[in-house]
Amino acid sequence: MRLPTLPKPPIPKSFQDAPSRPGEAEPAKPLEQAKEAGIHVAGWVDERTSLSGGIRWLFFRKVPKGTNWFYTLGSATMFAFVSQALTGIFLAMYYTPSPTQAYESARHITNDVFLGEFVRGMHKWGSSVMVILIFLHMARTFFFGAYKYPRELNWIIGVVLVILTFVMSLTGYLLPFDQRSYWATIVASNINGTGPLVGPFLSDFLRGGADFGATTLSRFYAIHMMLVPGLIAALIGAHLYLVAKLGTTAPPWLRAETDEKLREERV
Ligand code: HEM
Numbered sequence: 503m504r505l506p507t508l509p510k511p512p513i514p515k516s517f518q519d520a521p522s523r524p525g526e527a528e529p530a531k532p533l534e535q536a537k538e539a540g541i542h543v544a545g546w547v548d549e550r551t552s553l554s555g556g557i558r559w560l561f562f563r564k565v566p567k568g569t570n571w572f573y574t575l576g577s578a579t580m581f582a583f584v585s586q587a588l589t590g591i592f593l594a595m596y597y598t599p600s601p602t603q604a605y606e607s608a609r610h611i612t613n614d615v616f617l618g619e620f621v622r623g624m625h626k627w628g629s630s631v632m633v634i635l636i637f638l639h640m641a642r643t644f645f646f647g648a649y650k651y652p653r654e655l656n657w658i659i660g661v662v663l664v665i666l667t668f669v670m671s672l673t674g675y676l677l678p679f680d681q682r683s684y685w686a687t688i689v690a691s692n693i694n695g696t697g698p699l700v701g702p703f704l705s706d707f708l709r710g711g712a713d714f715g716a717t718t719l720s721r722f723y724a725i726h727m728m729l730v731p732g733l734i735a736a737l738i739g740a741h742l743y744l745v746a747k748l749g750t751t752a753p754p755w756l757r758a759e760t761d762e763k764l765r766e767e768r769v
């Protein structure tokens with residue numbers, strides 16, 4: 503038996519077809535309007551700050567022929583740092599830097615906090631990823647001869663960045679305050695103490711005195727959370743400014759060709 507066909511329900515008047523204002527024939531186009539408003543906001547900000555010039559200068563640069571995947575290692579290191587900073591901020595919301603509570607708070611993050619184990623794992627593994635990437639990036643700039651004139655200063659900033667990254671790994675390692683991190687940090691601060699001239703001073707400074715204790719943990723926490731991340735962020739800013747200003751080095755096998763072109767342009 504055939505079922506009777508039901509009348510089609512009336513098509514509701516879509517948002518697109520509705521007049522923009524009462525009495526106006528033009529249909530409103532919310533997307534278009536939003537885009538226009540967005541452009542106005544961007545224009546308003548740009549008129550007052552000339553921000554677009556800076557963005558164009560930083561991101562829309564010419565790169566030499568032959569630029570390849572090895573050139574992404576610097577940005578990958580930066581991404582690792584940003585990921586460490588973000589996961590670190592979430593960890594800091596639950597972590598307590600006191601000898602009696604540090605271990606318990608780290609255990610609490612892993613066992614009780616929603617996604618805590620995942621975020622802690624990202625931070626822990628991310629620290630190794632950052633160290634590996636920074637080494638690969640350093641090797642790229644070394645083997646491509648990118649440290650030579652006029653980029654020596656960028657290499658020097660890089661050396662400071664790699665040292666600061668080690669400081670982050672060392673200071674972070676103590677924070678969970680378990681047996682492993684406690685004894686590993688005692689060994690590390692003793693090794694520091696064997697350094698010539700500044701050695702004993704440095705290990706006393708790191709420990710916050712002659713003994714390893716509560717002051718050491720607060721000190722490592724402050725260095726890990728504020729001092730060094732701030733320095734790293736500022737130095738990355740200077741590093742990128744120089745990259746944008748000086749341009750990227752061409753790969754060594756195309757260097758002669760690029761140099762020749764530059765010489766021709768200068769004549
Ligand atoms: C702004 C940046 C950062 C903040 C706010 C931050 C914060 C923290 C906090 C609160 C902890 C303790 C929680 C825990 O032990 O799980 C921690 C641990 C740690 N951090 Fe960071 N961190 C930052 C960046 C880094 C970087 C750049 C590195 C290394 C390259 C690093 C390496 C470590 C390590 C190895 C631990 C011990 C992880 C564990 O064993 O659980 N952190 N960090």
Ligand code: HEM
Nearest residue numbers: 573575576577579580640643648657660661663664750751
């Ligand atoms: C947090 C660490 C670092 C970050 C975020 C970083 C970031 C970057 C980025 C994004 C670039 C441009 C693209 C590229 O060539 O990969 C670059 C270039 C460069 N970096 Fe780094 N870098 C870091 C550490 C280092 C280190 C440790 C060194 C060496 C000791 C170094 C030396 C250089 C040099 C010489 C250039 C210029 C490369 C060229 O002109 O071809 N950087 N860096």
